[in-house]
Amino acid sequence: MLALRKTAPAPGLELLNTSQPDKLAENEVMIAVAAAGVCGSDLHVDDWSAGYEFMVPLLPVTLGHEFSGRVVAVGSAVRSVSVGQRVTAWPSAPCGVCRACKTGRPQNCSDKRTVGLYRDGAFATHTVARESGVFPLPESVDFELAALVEPLCVGARAVNVGEIRQGQKVVVLGPGTIGQAIALFARLSGAISVAVAGFDDGSRLSVLNKLGFEDTFDLAEAGSADELFQRFGNADAVFEATGHASSIADGLRLLRNEGTLVLTGIHAEPTTINLLEIVRRKLQIRGSHGSRREDWARVIDTLEHRGEEFRGMITHRLPLSRALEGFALARERSASKVLILPDEREAQS
Amino acid sequence: MLALRKTAPAPGLELLNTSQPDKLAENEVMIAVAAAGVCGSDLHVDDWSAGYEFMVPLLPVTLGHEFSGRVVAVGSAVRSVSVGQRVTAWPSAPCGVCRACKTGRPQNCSDKRTVGLYRDGAFATHTVARESGVFPLPESVDFELAALVEPLCVGARAVNVGEIRQGQKVVVLGPGTIGQAIALFARLSGAISVAVAGFDDGSRLSVLNKLGFEDTFDLAEAGSADELFQRFGNADAVFEATGHASSIADGLRLLRNEGTLVLTGIHAEPTTINLLEIVRRKLQIRGSHGSRREDWARVIDTLEHRGEEFRGMITHRLPLSRALEGFALARERSASKVLILPDEREAQS
Amino acid sequence: MLALRKTAPAPGLELLNTSQPDKLAENEVMIAVAAAGVCGSDLHVDDWSAGYEFMVPLLPVTLGHEFSGRVVAVGSAVRSVSVGQRVTAWPSAPCGVCRACKTGRPQNCSDKRTVGLYRDGAFATHTVARESGVFPLPESVDFELAALVEPLCVGARAVNVGEIRQGQKVVVLGPGTIGQAIALFARLSGAISVAVAGFDDGSRLSVLNKLGFEDTFDLAEAGSADELFQRFGNADAVFEATGHASSIADGLRLLRNEGTLVLTGIHAEPTTINLLEIVRRKLQIRGSHGSRREDWARVIDTLEHRGEEFRGMITHRLPLSRALEGFALARERSASKVLILPDEREAQS
Amino acid sequence: MLALRKTAPAPGLELLNTSQPDKLAENEVMIAVAAAGVCGSDLHVDDWSAGYEFMVPLLPVTLGHEFSGRVVAVGSAVRSVSVGQRVTAWPSAPCGVCRACKTGRPQNCSDKRTVGLYRDGAFATHTVARESGVFPLPESVDFELAALVEPLCVGARAVNVGEIRQGQKVVVLGPGTIGQAIALFARLSGAISVAVAGFDDGSRLSVLNKLGFEDTFDLAEAGSADELFQRFGNADAVFEATGHASSIADGLRLLRNEGTLVLTGIHAEPTTINLLEIVRRKLQIRGSHGSRREDWARVIDTLEHRGEEFRGMITHRLPLSRALEGFALARERSASKVLILPDEREAQS
Ligand SMILES: NC(=O)c1ccc[n+]([C@@H]2O[C@H](COP(=O)([O-])OP(=O)(O)OC[C@H]3O[C@@H](n4cnc5c(N)ncnc54)[C@H](OP(=O)(O)O)[C@@H]3O)[C@@H](O)[C@H]2O)c1
Ligand SMILES: NC(=O)c1ccc[n+]([C@@H]2O[C@H](COP(=O)([O-])OP(=O)(O)OC[C@H]3O[C@@H](n4cnc5c(N)ncnc54)[C@H](OP(=O)(O)O)[C@@H]3O)[C@@H](O)[C@H]2O)c1
Ligand SMILES: NC(=O)c1ccc[n+]([C@@H]2O[C@H](COP(=O)([O-])OP(=O)(O)OC[C@H]3O[C@@H](n4cnc5c(N)ncnc54)[C@H](OP(=O)(O)O)[C@@H]3O)[C@@H](O)[C@H]2O)c1
Ligand SMILES: NC(=O)c1ccc[n+]([C@@H]2O[C@H](COP(=O)([O-])OP(=O)(O)OC[C@H]3O[C@@H](n4cnc5c(N)ncnc54)[C@H](OP(=O)(O)O)[C@@H]3O)[C@@H](O)[C@H]2O)c1
Ligand SMILES: [Zn+2]
Ligand SMILES: [Zn+2]
Numbered sequence A, B, C, D: 001m002l003a004l005r006k007t008a009p010a011p012g013l014e015l016l017n018t019s020q021p022d023k024l025a026e027n028e029v030m031i032a033v034a035a036a037g038v039c040g041s042d043l044h045v046d047d048w049s050a051g052y053e054f055m056v057p058l059l060p061v062t063l064g065h066e067f068s069g070r071v072v073a074v075g076s077a078v079r080s081v082s083v084g085q086r087v088t089a090w091p092s093a094p095c096g097v098c099r100a101c102k103t104g105r106p107q108n109c110s111d112k113r114t115v116g117l118y119r120d121g122a123f124a125t126h127t128v129a130r131e132s133g134v135f136p137l138p139e140s141v142d143f144e145l146a147a148l149v150e151p152l153c154v155g156a157r158a159v160n161v162g163e164i165r166q167g168q169k170v171v172v173l174g175p176g177t178i179g180q181a182i183a184l185f186a187r188l189s190g191a192i193s194v195a196v197a198g199f200d201d202g203s204r205l206s207v208l209n210k211l212g213f214e215d216t217f218d219l220a221e222a223g224s225a226d227e228l229f230q231r232f233g234n235a236d237a238v239f240e241a242t243g244h245a246s247s248i249a250d251g252l253r254l255l256r257n258e259g260t261l262v263l264t265g266i267h268a269e270p271t272t273i274n275l276l277e278i279v280r281r282k283l284q285i286r287g288s289h290g291s292r293r294e295d296w297a298r299v300i301d302t303l304e305h306r307g308e309e310f311r312g313m314i315t316h317r318l319p320l321s322r323a324l325e326g327f328a329l330a331r332e333r334s335a336s337k338v339l340i341l342p343d344e345r346e347a348q349s
């Protein structure tokens, strides 16, 4: 089958033919991929940025961890999923028996083997996932919405970490997929006003406008930062989804006393923080990473009822044979979520 | 001034002339009333139902605890409110120094002296409130929306007691003002589906339809209860806002394991509950009554941003001279919230 | 091997020879039992009380769900446990893939197959448990303390359901094993005063005194109830661990406004509650049943550090051959926890 | 009366005669001081460190914000306190009507006028406090324990900010009064193991040993840090109470995934943090400052039941005339809490 793979510990990816997975452990499920999203992490792996050294002993690895598809085979002990079902899958489904799992924190599982990073993923025609992470799709959730579940869960989790409540004022720094997911779930969780800021990010901010967010700010424009601080200072929560360290100081300054700054960006550089302000103003900084099992059920339920509110996040759809073109688009400011469609049925640029 | 008063410990109210309040304690504020809502409790006091004996030594008392208006005078120590401001007021603003207040539970204040029940209220041209309970109105919140703040806070509080989170399935039993307020705040707080049930309550359920709730059930109609249980069984939370004991068994049966039933109705009769079901299914029953200070700021903020979503709750507006007519309407199933407008400016039946 | 079994749907148990379990599913662990506690549910199954009809199609079943022992064999896929380890096990370890498990509520698993109720348990020389429920023991936790883990988890969970915080005043109704576990964990969780009440329960209350609880009340004694209400009225939380419906009214009356009554008793009869009091005083009634995975790790950690504070709960130890004698003791007011020791090593009456 | 005052915006304090306060606002209470603790902030004001510029327009100001005493006069509107009562007082009792107060966050009051910093304090024979902050003392809490309430509330609040639960592993960096208060309340809140670290801090660590903390570490000793990391790595929560920026990196490194670092130190310098670690390990940094109203009631209740467990925090008692000597002791590593006793009755060095 065709697959987009990291083959060597150096920049670049290869689109090549490889054999289809053929044996399943007793608790595994084989899925014919229908759609797979390109994530910022995939770009980092392509670029071979720092932070992905764990992949070296595992190479070659097929990328793709945000996906949906149809079950084509199940392991001998699988009981909750059956051949033919339409599904999506939590790529980091926990092992169930390591110390973190046994003590009730499966989200910290030490043996996750994330699909698309630790084992072959979904930029291919077929992939394999742990039964405990495979979620059947409601009828009203089509494959392309289902491919959004993974990044939506990242956003939904960050919003939970920020404990957003009805009536709050929220600022999201970063208008990419993660920032969009955060803004959407902050609004769904009761935030009464949500601002989103980007930097020289017109096309992504216009995706946000289409998603119904009127208060967007392009900080590259003169006066925009001032307006953000004036109208959204005293925020209950700020979410950083830029990966840029400079967002930290901005975020803290936007908060009301006792407010919370949630970090989701993968940062290459440390930053300096003013501890006196943290203490005297009783601020909080909270890291959020990945999602939890309960987020998956909740996000799928939400898509079942209100899926169309999310479709605007997808700006491009490409066949697997043109996957690298999709990566290029994702790297540009023009694209938001790019989907790779292995079977080429629904592909369009 | 004209005032609608309880004058004797027996059924009935009197609309009569009384002197305008003329002296203020140092922390009090005098308000020229602009609008005041008729509440279920007002009907109970009119009927002289059990539960209001505390009023006997205080009679006569002018009713009206859901109101808005303009500040016309302030006590010598008042600093946060000034003459001319448009305001609403928490009628049960706490004293600040009783044991409950000193230990951080002002909502349980033992010296609340609720305006409109313990002291003269707002079915009059003027009323007096404690400074700490007076909230200035944002420009976009007009007087009639502001008169909804008190019952909206009751609903918002109940939703907090039920800990409604993004993605939940909620059932509200009772389509009156309190049920409407609960449904609105459950939706604002992230409930992904909200059912509301009434009993022979066509006109109130159609108010809910206008407020955007499609899943309404009139339990007096054949098959309606079955449909409710089929579609909304396994609910995360159920809210009882009927005052009828029979709702308790229904509510518990609708819940998923570990679900919560929130009670807000004022019940004349006790009921029988199945303890084994409570324990084995880990259910919770939580009482909610009144509101908290933080609910007031939050509800006013919400009205500032989304006030028009609430206006449909008001079905009738009447001048003070026709207040008793307003009570009759409120007692009928046809009316939802009835507002009394003392200055007769905006009155219409 | 010798085993104490329910063989027919009628009162009574049989101590008989049966074959040792010999085959293990790939995720199962075989344990040579070292100690097993007699629980109130075991007595109910012996008596054949209502509520255990689910056992009929499963009979015969060996009882015993509170146990510790040594691993003697593991299934082919087991990775986290090894032969020779000293362990205890959560008898209701979840399946991991049912809808409740997949949505992050494994405590509500629909396929628990509780050891000692749904499948053969620990009143035998050997028993079998799911890997995901097997917890290795720290060196300082001996087998008999380890046999307390299951009921301690029930108490620890109830205390969490009651959200006990530093500084609170707590009342526990019922001085049996569950009441003792609740009192111990309420104290460990910061309750500053803990009262425990029994009824004609001198010997169990004296166990509580030995565990360091000075404020014990025997409600069968004249004046005792009055003293309880006088000194512990206005409680933050009350725990019912009696199984008697009459405790509900007492519990609600003891609570302060906004207080919580946690129910753990298995109640044969429904009860009548005063809804008006629940609403106006904003009380809560919360059911607690069983435990959660995270409780197991926490309770074992606690025993590791402070095990000796718990040993007093065990009042009798008997060899498996005299198990029925143990049941008789457990039924009497004189015994608290009775342990059955299959290998007769440490047995003493 | 004799009073220890800051008279000019420069290093130093003056012990001089000044007139006793003689007029009270209607909601104020005059207290004859019985004991007043020397706090780290008092030393900063003495030194005239950065961060206290707000005092300039208010000078001269008598210091002393941790105190107890007897009520000698009350304002005209005071109802909850009476002459002769033994009391302590929250020096930053909120105004009740500013925006923060009206929205249910009185701890963020913008008009606190903290006694001993913004207005004359308790290193004098008499001081004045707001009624809403004055708490009567239970009989069993003597004046010197009552003078500990303020710093104990700072510790109790930090422990709440850290959400310490039964069974957790906690590290406290800094063995001063605040670190001691945190350690005591972490233990009372259920922490199963509590380590405390100091730096060249033998005498304060031995105070902690006397308070029952066995796991103390003097990081100035070779090998001590290694032992701390080995035995207390993987901590659920770390509390920084040193005021030294270097504690931040240590604290983060000690935490388990999803753990929380609570900051209480007043830091003169910013620090650099590794954002990638915060995000990937889902760590949290939370500032804590001052206390809340509910902490006061809780800490006083706790002292009523277990006061003797706290007395060891007090290492020195001195008459007001020797207050400056007390400051010198507080500055040295040998003293823990130093109390100033204005009436010289109980004074001893
Ligand atoms: N925590 C997790 O579980 C998780 C999961 C997935 C991804 N991530 C991380 O989360 C971050 C966001 O992910 P993504 O996929 O949404 O990334 P993305 O597509 O790179 O989006 C980030 C956006 O932030 C903008 N930006 C840069 N500096 C900014 C500033 N100072 N103010 C406002 N906006 C600014 C970027 O604009 P330019 O294009 O102009 O730079 C870009 O549009 C990345 O660091 C990613 O690695 C975290
Ligand atoms: N907790 C608080 O703080 C608070 C504050 C205010 C009011 N309340 C109480 O909350 C309750 C609701 O207040 P409200 O002003 O909304 O009252 P309401 O106007 O009387 O509304 C209650 C509604 O419930 C309907 N109903 C009766 N039985 C029902 C059943 N079995 N299933 C579904 N609906 C049923 C009633 O219909 P019919 O007209 O056909 O009977 C009525 O439309 C009252 O008991 C009130 O006293 C509580
Ligand atoms: N929720 C769960 O997960 C769970 C788990 C295990 C057990 N349980 C249930 O929890 C309850 C307690 O269990 P256990 O093993 O501790 O039971 P237990 O040994 O029967 O203890 C209950 C104690 O309560 C006493 N009592 C009876 N009426 C009382 C009253 N009015 N006031 C105070 N004390 C009274 C009983 O005394 P007498 O002996 O004089 O009656 C007995 O000593 C039982 O109903 C049991 O079935 C629940
Ligand atoms: N958040 C609030 O509401 C609040 C309230 C009061 C005080 N504070 C602040 O909280 C901090 C602690 O107050 P305190 O009164 O307890 O202060 P303190 O008496 O100065 O105690 C701090 C202790 O930490 C020790 N220390 C210094 N560096 C250390 C390190 N690297 N590791 C471990 N210990 C170290 C100090 O030792 P040396 O003496 O050797 O330096 C000293 O014994 C201060 O910064 C104070 O200003 C905050
Ligand atoms: Zn990703
Ligand atoms: Zn009302």
Ligand SMILES: [Zn+2]
Pocket (backbone or CB within 6 Å): C039, C040, C041, C065, C066
């Ligand atoms: Zn049991």
Ligand SMILES: [Zn+2]
Pocket (backbone or CB within 6 Å): D039, D040, D041, D065, D066
């Ligand atoms: Zn201080």
